Amino acid sequence: MDVRSVREQFPILHQQVNGHDLVYLDSTATSQKPLPVLEAVDEYYRKHNSNVHRGVHTLGTRATDLYEGAREKVRAHINAKSTAEIIFTRGTTASLNLVAQSYARQNLKEGDEIVITPMEHHSNIIPWQQAAKFTGATLTYLPLQEDGTISLEDVKQTITTNTKIVAITHVSNVLGTINPIKEIAKIAHEHGAVIVVDGAQAAPHSQIDVQDLDCDFYAFSGHKMCAPTGIGVLYGKQELLENMEPIEFGGEMIDFVYSHDATWKDLPWKFEGGTPIIAGAIGLGAAIDFLNEIGMEQIEAYENKLISYALERLSEIEGLTIYGPKERAALITFNLDSIHPHDVSTVLDSQGIAIRAGHHCAQPLMKWLDVVATARASFYLYNTKEEVDRLVDGLIKTKEYFRHVI
Amino acid sequence: MSFSNLDTLYRQVIMDHYKHPRNRGVLDNSDLIVEMNNPSCGDRIMLHLHVADGEIKDVKFEGEGCSISMASASMMTQAVKGKKVSDALSISSYFSKMMIGEEVDVGNLDLADIQALQGVSKFPARIRCATLAWEALEKGVNHNDKS
Numbered sequence: 001m002d003v004r005s006v007r008e009q010f011p012i013l014h015q016q017v018n019g020h021d022l023v024y025l026d027s028t029a030t031s032q033k034p035l036p037v038l039e040a041v042d043e044y045y046r047k048h049n050s051n052v053h054r055g056v057h058t059l060g061t062r063a064t065d066l067y068e069g070a071r072e073k074v075r076a077h078i079n080a081k082s083t084a085e086i087i088f089t090r091g092t093t094a095s096l097n098l099v100a101q102s103y104a105r106q107n108l109k110e111g112d113e114i115v116i117t118p119m120e121h122h123s124n125i126i127p128w129q130q131a132a133k134f135t136g137a138t139l140t141y142l143p144l145q146e147d148g149t150i151s152l153e154d155v156k157q158t159i160t161t162n163t164k165i166v167a168i169t170h171v172s173n174v175l176g177t178i179n180p181i182k183e184i185a186k187i188a189h190e191h192g193a194v195i196v197v198d199g200a201q202a203a204p205h206s207q208i209d210v211q212d213l214d215c216d217f218y219a220f221s222g223h224k225m226c227a228p229t230g231i232g233v234l235y236g237k238q239e240l241l242e243n244m245e246p247i248e249f250g251g252e253m254i255d256f257v258y259s260h261d262a263t264w265k266d267l268p269w270k271f272e273g274g275t276p277i278i279a280g281a282i283g284l285g286a287a288i289d290f291l292n293e294i295g296m297e298q299i300e301a302y303e304n305k306l307i308s309y310a311l312e313r314l315s316e317i318e319g320l321t322i323y324g325p326k327e328r329a330a331l332i333t334f335n336l337d338s339i340h341p342h343d344v345s346t347v348l349d350s351q352g353i354a355i356r357a358g359h360h361c362a363q364p365l366m367k368w369l370d371v372v373a374t375a376r377a378s379f380y381l382y383n384t385k386e387e388v389d390r391l392v393d394g395l396i397k398t399k400e401y402f403r404h405v406i
Numbered sequence: 407m408s409f410s411n412l413d414t415l416y417r418q419v420i421m422d423h424y425k426h427p428r429n430r431g432v433l434d435n436s437d438l439i440v441e442m443n444n445p446s447c448g449d450r451i452m453l454h455l456h457v458a459d460g461e462i463k464d465v466k467f468e469g470e471g472c473s474i475s476m477a478s479a480s481m482m483t484q485a486v487k488g489k490k491v492s493d494a495l496s497i498s499s500y501f502s503k504m505m506i507g508e509e510v511d512v513g514n515l516d517l518a519d520i521q522a523l524q525g526v527s528k529f530p531a532r533i534r535c536a537t538l539a540w541e542a543l544e545k546g547v548n549h550n551d552k553s
């Protein structure tokens with residue numbers, strides 16, 4: 001993978017921030033967008049904009065073909081059996097809420113258990129808290145190992161025949177932990193539970209095969225994988241989706257409407273009430289093409305090299321604490337001496353370096369780490385070794401700066 | 407490399423309040439405890455107030471957060487302690503205006519060290535850090551008004 005030519009595709013990266021070349025290290029929050037995605041969205045609005053699945057005019061047909069074409073790209077990309085299993089949503093949060101409000105409320109009762117982990121993003125905790133309150137089911141947490149990984153032994157201990165849902169992140173947005181989804185899915189299925197996977201941090205960086213993972217639901221966001229904001233995906237096994245009720249009712253999702261009742265369209269449209277996110281879906285299709293042209297394996301290999309280099313370089317900094325396991329996705333969460341992450345972030349920003357500071361929407365995990373907040377640098381296919389060096393220099397300068405003022 | 411722009415944010419007085427916070431702790435006779443947090447970043451403050459006869463007799467704070475949020479809390483307690491509630495609210499509104507870069511005349515109210523926080527207005531991402539303690543103060547005294 002030639003990172004120089006990749007970077008040429010991302011116009012936003014070529015600017016100065018606070019008098020320095022921008023170093024964008026916050027792709028875990030949202031990724032930047034390459035030219036083919038910007039152009040696909042622009043072209044759609046310039047040439048084809050129209051509502052989908054309505055009207056019989058030419059633009060309507062083109063818009064529908066583009067929208068449904070994007071669905072097929074998603075299907076092929078994650079190796080789902082059918083486009084009936086690909087529901088467009090607003091993002092990971094909306095996808096997880098769909099499962100919690102539809103599947104969980106329909107299928108859970110008192111005495112049942114939902115198993116989650118302490119490393120979940122709020123969007124994979126709160127929907128289950130609510131589903132548990134609504135149905136009387138209990139929410140159980142898997143324990144974490146000291147290094148922030150999950151042991152399959154613990155999974156076997158925690159999942160019981162009362163467990164109906166296991167909801168777990170594929171990759172932690174704080175620790176970088178990569179969870180063994182395939183193995184956990186197997187254990188869940190042996191106990192008659194379904195597994196819901198938060199793929200927000202995995203889908204952008206690696207090849208996802210939902211059939212190989214044998215997960216029942218898989219949720220991810222377009223904006224973290226080079227696509228626009230406002231588009232996401234829920235994959236679900238067809239036989240499960242068939243039996244689920246929609247949670248949004250209105251236009252687009254109905255078949256026949258009578259005065260006091262209505263019937264739903266087939267999958268996947270019964271879950272897509274209202275005018276869908278047409279331009280967003282087209283942008284996601286373009287992002288998938290862009291990523292595949294480079295190759296997910298090449299991207300993963302490149303990021304692995306970059307993160308090893310970053311870990312090595314950051315470990316040189318005295319007083320820097322790194323959280324999470326050695327084997328990790330392309331992000332590093334850390335604290336620098338007793339300098340608050342906000343202050344670290346402000347000093348880095350003054351040098352043009354964008355990182356994230358705070359609790360990263362994972363308050364229970366911050367508690368587990370016994371910290372109030374952390375700083376996080378995250379990497380994507382367009383980041384370089386030179387940028388890692390800029391980060392290291394920036395952190396050393398941050399230390400020096402606060403040594404003088406504190 | 408020069409950090410001169412940062413120096414307008416991290417003034418010495420601010421770092422002094424951060425290192426040696428004034429009025430940190432709890433009040434035994436607090437009639438009001440206000441908890442505020444900034445859910446987007448995890449900064450948190452617990453403000454203890456003792457208000458009587460329209461006056462802030464005593465005030466202390468606990469909490470955790472960045473240098474700006476903790477220094478601002480310390481400066482706020484210093485500025486409003488012993489003041490009439492109405493004067494404390496005037497200072498608070500002065501502070502809000504200062505954060506958006508507006509100049510206001512506060513007559514001869516004693517502002518203690520809070521003017522040192524003026525530089526925060528140049529760092530929009532940090533304004534919320536500085537205003538947290540003041541929001542807690544306003545919430546506290548307004549609540550006290552009603553009860």
Ligand SMILES: Cc1ncc(COP(=O)(O)O)c(C=O)c1O
Nearest residue numbers: 091092093121123173198200221
């Ligand atoms: C692990 C994880 N899950 C879920 C989400 C939520 O994604 P979105 O805000 O796009 O719905 C994020 C985003 O930060 C995430 O990192």
